[in-house]
Every structure is written in structure tokens, then in C-alpha cells.
Amino acid sequence: KAGVTQTPRYLIKTRGQQVTLSCSPISGHRSVSWYQQTPGQGLQFLFEYFSETQRNKGNFPGRFSGRQFSNSRSEMNVSTLELGDSALYLCASSLGLGREANTEAFFGQGTRLTVV
């Protein structure tokens, strides 16, 4: 079956602009999580959506937001971009069911965002 698809793969934006990234999870997966990866900070959790609701949230400012649609596709938005937002943004999907599941997360290839 198809894997996790993230679009676009690469993006260059100017400071102050906003950006929207898209993630299509594996069919049947209801949980989508977003991560920011930078050389200095490693992999940092942004938020997780399950059945169109934000279920978990990391420690990022309100400029970072997301949403999930009824088909489980998710978007992440960053407003008023800063140079420090340059990073690889990864999306991961999982079944996201009850506690007993704890199944693995499958990652997309990421969107490389460069803010200039």
C-alpha cells in the first residue's frame, strides 16, 4: 500500500511569509503527527491529530498550527516565518487506536523548508 506522502518536498520562503505543508497518511491510519528536525535540536514533536482533533501538542509557539480533514489528510501551517524555522518537517502516520495498540509510526520523506 502507498506510504506517507508529504508535499512539497522542498520549499523556499521569505521571512514574514506563511507556509502550508501537506501530509497524506497511509490508508486506514487516523493519527498524524508532525515533527521538526534541525541539526541543533534534533527531532522535536509539534502536534498530533486524531480523527480531526488535536490530541497532543508539543512546545511550539502559536505560529505553528495544523488541522486534519475527514479523510485523515493533515496540513501544517507556519505563519510569520522566522529564519529559525528552517528545518526538515516530518509527518508520521499511525493507526492511533487505543492504548493497547502502540503501533509503529510511518514517516514521510519530509518537507525541507528554507527561510531566507
Added chain:
Amino acid sequence: GDSVTQMEGPVTLSEEAFLTINCTYTATGYPSLFWYVQYPGEGLQLLLKATKADDKGSNKGFEATYRKETTSFHLEKGSVQVSDSAVYFCALSNFNKFYFGSGTKLNVKP
């Protein structure tokens, strides 16, 4: 709270050497444990997993055993290849939240 700690890198080895990357965790209840691998410019790929104590996950010659008594999930491979050069992440899943270690970069020299 839950967390994962893995050994700092980079780890540099010669081809055919034995690999160990240490990983320990802190978690309540019964988490699942994972190793992910990331090649340059790519996302994370699941390498192996273990869902309960004493389970051994294995894939492509890599192994890791879920040790609840020592809260560890060390990654091992008997003979590394140049193509194993990548960043390895230890992770746990608990109550559907994922926690990742900081990653260990492995360089394998021919």
C-alpha cells in the same frame, strides 16, 4: 514523563565490525519500543520493533531486545557494512505518544 536516552555519536567503525548503540528509556506502563534509521535527505524508516518485555526485534541483521529489568533496548549488528551509515533513532510509544532519542550517527569506513 516518558523519555528515551541514547548514546551520543558519531560512532565510526570499520566494515565488518560489531555495532552496539545503547538506548535506555523511562516510561510508565508497557510501552512499545522501536529503532528507526534515517538516511541523508530522507524521512525515518522503521528498522525493528518490540512490543513487550523480552521480545527481540530483528531486521537486516540488526537486533534489539526489550529488557524491562534494565529499561534498555540496545541496537546490535554483528558485521556492519558501508551501506549502514546513517542516523539511528531509538523511540518508544506509550498511550499513542511517541518519544524519540536524539539520534546516533553511524559512519562505516570501507
